[in-house]
Amino acid sequence: MKIIVISDTHLSRKSRKLPTLLLDVLPGADLILHAGDWSDWSVYPLLSEYAPVEGVAGNTDPSEIVEKLGYSRIVEAEGLRLGLVHGHQGSKGTEQNAIHTFAGQQVDAVIYGHSHIPVMHTVDNMLVFNPGSPTDRRFQKQYSFGIMTIDQGKIQAEHVFFDKD
Incomplete structure (x- = not known):
């Protein structure tokens, strides 16, 4: 199972878009996890075009997103339990x-x-993973997102680092 992990997209209908590198890997995903700070619900249906989406709300998200997703959840994937939270x-x-x-x-x-x-x-023995942000690197050298794979009950994770489109 291939899982794309993102957070802190801070997108709205009028500003920014998902980076090309992320859009290129989304079609191969079996699941997409978003750890909050979507900023606009329009991101959810956009991601849902590629794979099932599980997500939580973050501190900058409007009440619509908080009501739909809540602030934490456990996602089951191939028998493993993945805790998903924004962390604020x-x-x-x-x-x-x-x-x-x-x-x-x-x-x-x-x-x-x-x-x-x-x-x-x-x-x-628990993986702790923050994908960074594909759209707002703040003080990081590069933008980033994560790719997790689950195979025979084992999780492997990696970061994908990139410069602006």
């Missing part, structure tokens, strides 16, 4: 907020956004 809620740093969201629940990975900083490591 809580009193700790973004990563700790994200991990804490799923405390006491069995998850194989925690996927979050908010910081726009690509992260990939494991904590207690």
Whole structure:
């Protein structure tokens, strides 16, 4: 199973578009995960043209998105449980907020956004992954998104880094 992981797209009907490199890999996806800060619901149907989409709302999203998606969820994919959250809620740093969201629940990975900083490591045999942002790199050298594969119960993840279109 191939999963495209994005966050912090901050798109609206009138501004910016998804980058060409991301659009080129979307047709091969079995699932798309969005970790919040869509900014406009129009992004959801756009992504849904390529594959099923699971997502959560972020701190900049309007109430329409919050009501439809909520702030966290567990997505099951090929028998694995993927915790999906933006990471802005809580009193700790973004990563700790994200991990804490799923405390006491069995998850194989925690996927979050908010910081726009690509992260990939494991904590207690759990993958912790932030794809960065494909549209707003902030202080990062490059834009980024993630690709996860699940094969025989194992998750592999990578970041795709790129310069502006």
